[in-house]
Amino acid sequence: MAAVLRKLIQGRLPALAGVLCRRSGNEGHLFLNSSGSTLMQPRCGYSSPTESVIVEMDKATGVALLKLNIPPVNSLSLPLLTELAIVLDKLEMDKHCRGLILTSAVPNIFSAGLNLFDMMDKPNEHYSEFWRAVQEIWIKLYGSSLANIAAINGSSPAGGCLLALCSDYRIMANNPHFTIGLNETRLGIVAPFWYDILQWRVHHPPPCLHLFVMALVFRLHVHHPSAMTKVTRAYSTELKISVSYVKQPINWRSHEIYK
Ligand SMILES: CCCCC/C=C\CCCC/C=C/C(=O)SCCNC(=O)CCNC(=O)[C@H](O)C(C)(C)COP(=O)(O)OP(=O)(O)OC[C@H]1O[C@@H](n2cnc3c(N)ncnc32)[C@H](O)[C@@H]1OP(=O)(O)O
Helix, strand or coil: CHHHHHHHHCCCHHHHHHHHHHHCCCCCEEEECCCCCEEEECCCCCCCCCCCEEEEEECCCCEEEEEECCCCCCCECHHHHHHHHHHHHHHHHCCCCCEEEEEECCCEECCCCECHHHHCCCCHHHHHHHHHHHHHHHHHHHCCCCEEEEEECEEEECHHHHHHHCCCEEEECCCCCCCEECHHHHHCCCCCCHHHHHHHHHHCCCCCHHHHHHHHHHHHCCCCHHHHHHHHHHCHHHHHHHHHHHCCCCCHHHHHHHC
16 A cells, blocks of 8 residues: 555556556456446456546455546536545445545646535525535545545645545645645635644644554555554554544534644
């Protein structure tokens, strides 16, 4: 998985597909479509370009790779949010799935944030539905029982940044052209209160959080089962702290605990 992440953050997605393919014996790729059905792929490959969320399941590790795939900028439209919610539900229910990596299939862009056209010239019912879909993604990602990592392989302004913040851990490509942050405040759009909580979690990680990620890498790496056992045994307390930290239930009133 470490190699997988390294390749992801270098933006070499085709190479990544090859890595997963080799490790899963050419039969580990599952594709979920918005209706929730899964299709086994007999060989390494990508789903059709019309799929807005491509899912590649590596059966050997139980890691699902989710690639947002709505060019040109992966803006979070109602259809994309809906499809992502269905995919997250499916993975949550899949007993073989242990973790997920959220990334982008669009070169140089992770996500441009909320779709601006979903926020203008629409009836009030649309705004309600849209905002419900936005919050649902936050709840599903942040509340997921799966280990989840955002591999930010491109620019990620506004809601794209918030999407990444919903993950347990973030790794971003080291590219000066990639931007991330809350530029939407310039448009007068205010991030919701729970952004503050997500932000605290990122800015004040416990020292053992990186250890958690390392252990995660080992745990999911079936080729090093003995190393995995050693790490998890040796650092079991730190692991528990890290897991409870990233999976901490949110209570707005008690969020002072982050300070
Ligand atoms: C769902 C997650 C859960 C957590 C959510 C939490 C909280 C809720 C959100 C709270 C507040 C968030 C608000 C927002 O997200 S508002 C959206 C703000 N986004 C932006 O301002 C991004 C603006 N876009 C850019 O900065 C750039 O486009 C770029 C992403 C850096 C890419 O640059 P570049 O490669 O140069 O592409 P272009 O600028 O030429 O854009 C290509 C076409 O894409 C259209 N576009 C860009 N962004 C959006 C967008 N957000 N929505 C819809 N369409 C977008 C752009 O107009 C171009 O279209 P054209 O080719 O037809 O002109």
